[in-house]
Every structure is written in structure tokens, then in C-alpha cells.
Amino acid sequence: MPKISDEKRAARRAQILEAAWACFQKEGLHATTMDDIIRASGLSAGAVYSYYPSKDELILAAVTTSLSGLTSLVIPLLQAMPAPAPATLLQQIAATIDQFTAREGYDLKRVALLGWAEAQRNERLRATMRGFYLAFRDLLEQALGRAADAGHLERSLSGKDAAKALLAMIVGFVVQDALLHDVEPEQLARGLAALAPLRRDD
Incomplete structure (x- = not known):
């Protein structure tokens, strides 16, 4: 039999993952079957099982693929120079999440809620997600450090604390929009700007 090209393999993997995401949103992770x-x-x-031998493998692939795809889009925002103000950065990240997660027939934000719940019982998935979020939080801390250098934050503020707070807002955006469908990136930016204390120069 002729060998399948790398492009064809990638297309088949994407085809299976698209089907999995749609099924997960419709039926949930546990109710969805490989059939x-x-x-x-x-x-x-045979084709599906040749790429993903079990549903657990498919769930892990679905999570890692979505996280890596989103990361590739967000990293340039975190490395931008000059560094934007935190409210602007939050709006940019939320808008990127919006664009990335909106798919035909399903929304990856809703699937993300299922993945977070599954990670509470699946150690391998939890470890994978933990590694991603820790690395992402470190990048947020670095970006906020550059924002402080640009005068957008007080230098006395803890960059680690600020990164934790900003990550909580980003995750909260995913949850709110998945459940309430009424949160816009610019609303987050305005809210953060209103909550942030005025910068003191003394």
C-alpha cells in the first residue's frame, strides 16, 4: 500500500480532532464514545484507532492541540515591544481566545470547561495542563515586568502576584463567556482599567 504523506496524516488528525471537539461539546467527555x-x-x-488508540489518548491530544495552537497566537502578544498596559494586553489575549475558540458547530471555550473538569480525575491530563499554565503564567509575569519598565505599573507591585491575577481574569473570561455568552474583550479591558489603582509617581 502507498505511504500516506505527512500532510495527509496531519489532515486526518485534524479531521478526527474536529469530530471529537464537536462530540465532546454535544455529549460531554464521558458520554461521548469512540463510535x-x-x-x-x-x-x-481502523483509521481513527491508528491515530488515537483510546478515548483517553484522544482527549489528551484534543487538549494539547488546542493549548499549543492558542499559545502560538498569544506568545507574540506577550513579547510585544513596547509592552502594552495590562488592560490592553488582557483585551488582546481575550480577543485572540475569542477568534481561536469559535469554530463551526462548536466553541472550544465550552470544551475547555470539560477539559478542566476531566483534569481533576486524570493525572496525566492534569500534569499536561499544569505545565502549560505555569509556563503561560511565567510569560505573563515577564510581559508585566516590561509593562512596569514602560511605566504602566508601579515597580513596587509583585510581578508574580500580578501575573496570577491576570491569568485568573483570562480563565474567568473563558468561563463567563462559555456560560453567559455576554462578555466582550473590550469590557474586560475597561473593567481592569477601572479596578486598577492610579499610578503614583511619589
Whole structure:
């Protein structure tokens, strides 16, 4: 049999993941079966299992693929020079999340809620997500340090504390929008700007 090209393999993996995300949103992680995903993908059972031998492997791949895809889009925002004010950075990140997660037939924000819940019982998934969020928080801390250098934050503030607070807002945006569908990135920016204390020069 002829070998499948790398491009074809990547396309098939993406096809299976798209089917999995749609099924997960519709039925939940536990109620969704491999048969559901196979039917939704339009591929044979053998083809799907050759890429993902089990549903646990498929869940892990779905999470890591979405996180890595989003990270590749957010990193340039975190490394921008000159560094933006925290409210602007929050708006930029939330807008990027909005654009990345809105898919035809499903929303990855809703799937993210399922992934966070699954991580509480799946040690391998929890470790994967923990590594991602710790690395992301470190990048936020570095970005906020540059924001302080640019005069957007008081230097006396803890960069680590600020990064934790900003990450909480980003995660909170995902939760609120998935549940309430009424949160816009610019609203987050205005809210953060209103909550932030005035910078003191004394």
C-alpha cells in the first residue's frame, strides 16, 4: 500500500480532532464514545484507532492541540515591544481566545470547561495542563515586568502576584463567556482599567 504523506496524516488528525471537539461539546467527555467520534469524522474505525488508540489518548491530544495552537497566537502578544498596559494586553489575549475558540458547530471555550473538569480525575491530563499554565503564567509575569519598565505599573507591585491575577481574569473570561455568552474583550479591558489603582509617581 502507498505511504500516506505527512500532510495527509496531519489532515486526518485534524479531521478526527474536529469530530471529537464537536462530540465532546454535544455529549460531554464521558458520554461521548469512540463510535460517536468515528461516525462524526467520516473515517473508518481502523483509521481513527491508528491515530488515537483510546478515548483517553484522544482527549489528551484534543487538549494539547488546542493549548499549543492558542499559545502560538498569544506568545507574540506577550513579547510585544513596547509592552502594552495590562488592560490592553488582557483585551488582546481575550480577543485572540475569542477568534481561536469559535469554530463551526462548536466553541472550544465550552470544551475547555470539560477539559478542566476531566483534569481533576486524570493525572496525566492534569500534569499536561499544569505545565502549560505555569509556563503561560511565567510569560505573563515577564510581559508585566516590561509593562512596569514602560511605566504602566508601579515597580513596587509583585510581578508574580500580578501575573496570577491576570491569568485568573483570562480563565474567568473563558468561563463567563462559555456560560453567559455576554462578555466582550473590550469590557474586560475597561473593567481592569477601572479596578486598577492610579499610578503614583511619589
